[in-house]
Amino acid sequence: MSTTTAPAVSIDTDRPGIPLTRLVGVEVRKSFDTRAGRWLSISILGLCAVVMLVIAFLVTDSGEFQDFPFFIQAMGGTLGYFLPIIAIMLVTAEWGQRTGLVTFTLEPRRPRVVVAKLLAGLIISIGVMLLSAALAAVGTFLASSVRGVDVSWSISGHEIFNFAVSNLIGVLIGFAVAMLLMNTAAAIVGYFVYTLVLPIVVGIVGGLVEWFGDLAPWIELNTALVPLFTGDFDPTGEEWARIATAGTIWLVLPLGFGIYRLLRSEVK
């Protein structure tokens, strides 16, 4: 083969790279451009709407059940189960559907793809949270106007904080579990084990074994986070240390290991 006639290098290394905003935009788009992706978000909001209607019309009207903060709390509880699935799918679809082959060819700087996915997951989650808050407002309005319940619209900063932060932490956990497991079904199961099974198991074992009960808040994030979302909403120094420790175990380590593996692994 004659290589003497080959012209000079044809690759331009001074060209601008792909800005992160564009990557985030593409990732957001990828969450909605398949039937599965679109219906996931629509179903989550549909479920929120059902919960809202049940509370507005069927739940007993004695007490504070039709107050706006209660609706917000119910929305948050519903989202807590399903919102992280959106973030999980953003990560795992690249492996299950093998689109990673294209994604990482177009942007070989893999950590940027991870950051774009994380930001896209947070943006979509915030969007769904805002829509569910709107549903909460609709529920409060319906309970008041149609059912004639005497409702309260006042909501405290703590209640908003609880709704927003607990859901975003759930999304981050889902993302981290997905990065660790790289498989949709396993990641969803993993998230539910973390969020549903683990606190119960830890609660039971902690009640039976004293030393484990003392240890639990240090290693189990749900338990560690309790002081952040209840009581005076003001964790003590030790409680913050527990959140940091458990957060490292459940968020930082899986995410760090997932990214480390992604950087070294081959995309097939």
Place this chain on the structure above:
Amino acid sequence: MIQVQNLTKTYAGFTAVDDVSFTCRPGAVTGFLGPNGAGKSTTMRIIAGLTPPSKGSATVGGVDYRDIPNPGTQVGVLLDASAQHAGRTGREILTIGARTMGLPQSRVDEMLALVSLSDKESRRRVRNYSLDMRQRLGIAHALLGEPKILMLDEPANGLDPAGIHWMRGLLRGYADRGGTVLLSSHLLHEVQIIADELIVIGNGKIVAQGTKEELLQAAGTYVRGLEPRALEQALASAGITVTPSGEGLTTEAAPEVVGKAAAAAGVALVELRQADGAGLEEMFLQLTATTQRDAVPTEGAQA
């Protein structure tokens, strides 16, 4: 220009790519030919920065692929036409690519027209695409960013003969404009139609490379003697190595050399010619016979 140097990739004791070196020059279509599992895809994934090599290096235009900013606009890559989300439409897949690379939406329509995917087809989900349509979509995706270098893994797989000729026209024009093309195939006739230069790989090792003409020549000579045993001995004593082929023998030596050796030994020949009968096919089988998976009997059924 794609340059691969002493590339080796081992997986837990298994060597998928074994000390492979080659260069794809601009203006030519280089065919990467080898049986399935020969290491073609692994080599291409290493070039695209998706698989880390165990040893050696692969550069595109002198640069590590991962150091190319917005690489889609400089190197067009198709590694697996089926590796797409089955639930996306063809148009949407191109749109995502165009958005990532920062291209206008009009590029999507241009590429769809180039690969002859109709507007209606482009709005169907990839799940319902034939392999032929997936390949066309994959080629459209690779060409989206107007790259100067193209790397396509098995792009003709699933194309009908007309489709293969269409691709030849497309890639020929692309190379004539100064583009570099590396395409792989496990089918000789595809590569024979499309490529100018060939790299033949078997079990991770390069077994032959050169222009199509050079490799045709390398197929050597076919010779048949009146007394086969006497001819074999005559050629052996002249230092010419032969392999039995049907009733006669094939050798890498030129017909002239074989004729002289036979004449000197006084052996009568019935047939002496350039072994070009099946062209590259013979060469491909010959080159890969020792390294391919299935054991192919080298001796025909003796009458």
